[in-house]
Amino acid sequence: MGFFEKLMKIDRRIIFLLIFIGVAIPLLVAFNFKLEITQPVREVYNLIEDADDGAYVLLSFDYGPSTKPEIQPMAISILKHAFERDYKVVCSALWPMGVLMCSEAIASVKKEYPDIEYGVDYVNLGYKAGGRVTITLMGKNIRKAFPTDAANKPISEIPIMNNIRNLTNFDFIVGFSSGDPGLKQWIQVGHDTFGVPVAGGSTAVQFPSLSPYLNKENQLVGLLGGLKGAAEYEKLIASPGSAIKGMDAQSIAHLVIIIFIAIGNIGYFVTGKYKEKRI
Amino acid sequence: MNFIMDRIGVWMGAALTFAIFSFLYKDNPIYKIAEQIFVGISAGYWFIYTIFNILKPNLFQPLISDFNNNTLLVLPAILGIFMLCRLIPNIGWISRYAISLVVGTTAGLALIQTLQSDVISQMSVTILNPFAGANAAVILGKWILLIGTTTGIIYFFFSKKHTGVFGGAAKIGIVFLMISFGAAFGYTVMARISLLIGRLNFLMGEWLGIIQP
Numbered sequence: 001m002g003f004f005e006k007l008m009k010i011d012r013r014i015i016f017l018l019i020f021i022g023v024a025i026p027l028l029v030a031f032n033f034k035l036e037i038t039q040p041v042r043e044v045y046n047l048i049e050d051a052d053d054g055a056y057v058l059l060s061f062d063y064g065p066s067t068k069p070e071i072q073p074m075a076i077s078i079l080k081h082a083f084e085r086d087y088k089v090v091c092s093a094l095w096p097m098g099v100l101m102c103s104e105a106i107a108s109v110k111k112e113y114p115d116i117e118y119g120v121d122y123v124n125l126g127y128k129a130g131g132r133v134t135i136t137l138m139g140k141n142i143r144k145a146f147p148t149d150a151a152n153k154p155i156s157e158i159p160i161m162n163n164i165r166n167l168t169n170f171d172f173i174v175g176f177s178s179g180d181p182g183l184k185q186w187i188q189v190g191h192d193t194f195g196v197p198v199a200g201g202s203t204a205v206q207f208p209s210l211s212p213y214l215n216k217e218n219q220l221v222g223l224l225g226g227l228k229g230a231a232e233y234e235k236l237i238a239s240p241g242s243a244i245k246g247m248d249a250q251s252i253a254h255l256v257i258i259i260f261i262a263i264g265n266i267g268y269f270v271t272g273k274y275k276e277k278r279i
Numbered sequence: 280m281n282f283i284m285d286r287i288g289v290w291m292g293a294a295l296t297f298a299i300f301s302f303l304y305k306d307n308p309i310y311k312i313a314e315q316i317f318v319g320i321s322a323g324y325w326f327i328y329t330i331f332n333i334l335k336p337n338l339f340q341p342l343i344s345d346f347n348n349n350t351l352l353v354l355p356a357i358l359g360i361f362m363l364c365r366l367i368p369n370i371g372w373i374s375r376y377a378i379s380l381v382v383g384t385t386a387g388l389a390l391i392q393t394l395q396s397d398v399i400s401q402m403s404v405t406i407l408n409p410f411a412g413a414n415a416a417v418i419l420g421k422w423i424l425l426i427g428t429t430t431g432i433i434y435f436f437f438s439k440k441h442t443g444v445f446g447g448a449a450k451i452g453i454v455f456l457m458i459s460f461g462a463a464f465g466y467t468v469m470a471r472i473s474l475l476i477g478r479l480n481f482l483m484g485e486w487l488g489i490i491q492p
Contacts, residue, residue, distance in 0.1 A: 013303065013304060016303045019472075019475070020475075020479075023472065023475050023476055023479055024479055024483070027476070027479055027480065027483055027490055028483070028489070028490060066474075067470075067474075068477065069473050069474055069476060069477025069478075069480070070470060070473045070474075070477075096328055096329075096332060096333070099332075126332075127332065127333070128337075129333060129337075132385075132388060132389060132392065133384070133385075133388060136388065148336065152336060152340075187396060188392040188393065188395070188396040188397075189392060192392065192395050192396045192400065193392060193395075203470050204466040204467065204469040204470035204473065205463075205466055205467050205470045207466050208459065208462055208463045208466055209463075212401060213396075215400075215401075215404035216404050217400050217403065217404055219396065219400055225466065226466065226469050226470055226473060227469065227473040227476070228469065242480060246473065246476040246480070249472070249476050249479070250469060250472055250473065250476065253472045253475070254468070254469070254472070257468060
């Protein structure tokens with residue numbers, strides 16, 4: 001059996017092991033690969049950076065623990081940026097577990113910004129079922145969609161909500177999304193129906209389907225795609241976190257995959273398998 | 280006490296992570312146990328979460344505290360009970376009323392918004408002057424967008440046989456489609472690796488403490 005024939009029959013568990021090692025080593029030893037900032041990420045940064053003083057920001061946590069490694073670093077970075085600029089942050093969730101994701105993200109950010117006060121600088125409105133129906137209701141009257149916050153405190157008793165009647169009172173919306181309902185509904189209703197600028201962060205899987213909204217009509221102002229988008233944002237706000245650290249591992253894992261794809265293709269032609277008839 | 284409970288939780292998380300990873304070697308009873316624990320805990324968690332975080336604050340509490348101003352909530356409550364009728368085969372047909380209302384309302388609301396966002400707006404940003412642009416790269420980008428969109432649509436037009444010029448355009452469309460599928464696959468790989476990174480961060484950070492979590 002020739003070299004390539006042996007490689008063509010390599011046990012898949014060896015590939016799993018190499019991927020495992022390829023991810024583990026960069027987490028232990030930083031390689032510090034170069035990270036370029038892409039335009040959609042810069043647009044999100046500019047949107048937040050250039051907003052007026054005291055701007056009201058709506059962050060929607062539409063994801064759960066299954067996509068936390070990708071999206072949580074984005075949420076943490078954007079929260080840091082918003083609190084750095086002294087914006088008023090209102091959090092909501094179209095996914096039940098989004099409430100917990102928001103609480104964890106804020107708890108993480110509070111270590112750097114201990115002075116932020118619940119109800120004054122930020123609020124967690126909690127979860128509401130309904131997806132686009134809920135967003136439409138928020139566009140008309142946010143108090144009907146969220147009469148209380150996540151801890152069942154009436155909205156009327158929360159100072160940050162005094163100036164908020166509906167979606168148009170927000171300077172912009174940032175949706176963190178890993179599926180449906182999520183960023184697509186925020187674009188369709190938040191921007192296209194109520195005219196509020198919408199930016200977002202999504203899983204890498206969702207990125208190709210959301211990128212057509214990054215157009216000259218600004219249906220989506222900017223977009224962070226997967227761990228790479230999160231790492232770029234961490235770099236922009238000069239606050240390195242888990243995403244930047246993860247990008248080294250990501251790059252090595254991709255390199256291993258590319259090498260095996262190349263070996264597989266070379267082996268396919270060298271061993272003459274391409275001549276075999278396919279049924 | 281909290282510290283001990285936290286550590287027990289971390290150790291259980293690590294053990295279950297290895298149990299799930301063991302499937303990569305081969306299917307085995309430990310993997311099956313972890314899988315069934317996950318399904319069971321998820322179902323139990325969602326059941327309790329739905330009652331206390333969705334039904335209680337949105338339905339039970341408003342009805343108990345102020346029934347007169349919340350009488351309209353009785354309607355979704357009845358529809359919810361209709362849904363549960365699926366559990367009893369003899370009266371399972373009742374659930375169709377609730378499902379038809381949900382499907383009809385969603386379709387009605389989504390139709391206009393989807394048409395505006397995904398059809399009209401997308402068409403308007405694709406209709407552009409391919410000769411105008413600040414530099415050669417912008418003009419090239421516009422041509423790629425124009426050719427890719429047009430030939431991609433031609434590929435999905437099946438009322439005319441794909442031969443001659445029409446067939447050639449459809450073949451170009453396939454190339455654009457394959458490039459987009461490749462990009463989507465690449466992003467999917469990135470997403471899956473991100474999840475592995477998340478697990479390894481947990482194992483090496485929270486469990487072993489050899490890296491900063």
